[in-house]
Amino acid sequence: DVKVTQSSRYLVKRTGEKVFLECVQDMDHENMFWYRQDPGLGLRLIYFSYDVKMKEKGDIPEGYSVSREKKERFSLILESASTNQTSMYLCAIRGANQPQHFGDGTRLSIL
């Protein structure tokens, strides 16, 4: 079974804090993705990575950065958290000729 592990299910942070969301996979897949999910907007791609140290911006990268130092781990960083970044964050992975598989998500609240 594919396993995509997101470090926290629920997280509460304060405005201005630097926030790290971690995603770890056990499938040795090249491609990893970060989405945010908001009611009525579906899932929107923030960043993705197709190899170690490689990244590309998605549709809504502003206010976020990412890090992929090892193949199995893809981190999403909120440089200075703001209340409009309160959302559900979903990590996904994809192998060659495979569909995307998702983690259970992190529900992040910024107060």
Next chain:
Amino acid sequence: AQSVTQLGSHVSVSEGALVLLRCNYSSSVPPYLFWYVQYPNQGLQLLLKYTSAATLVKGINGFEAEFKKSETSFHLTKPSAHMSDAAEYFCAVSDGTGGGNKLTFGTGTQLKVEL
């Protein structure tokens, strides 16, 4: 550019009734199409995918979808709804090419199943 439109943000059916969730896509190249389901407080789970083989695709939990190029549609159906089908459903499209094979998602349809 590609996009997905899901008609109806909320759909309600009776248990045992037909489930029909609508998805229309726009793509400049032959699309790859997916349906995902999300149960409360969980991530997305793949229901089924279309990748240019058979136009009628069968998925898990009794769901199926038919790719209709002339209508640019990929509607999801299930003959008989069960209470356990209550969830949010997302249609997604990909152009199947490189760059991580990005998905573009619709805004989702919340399915309610009533007794």
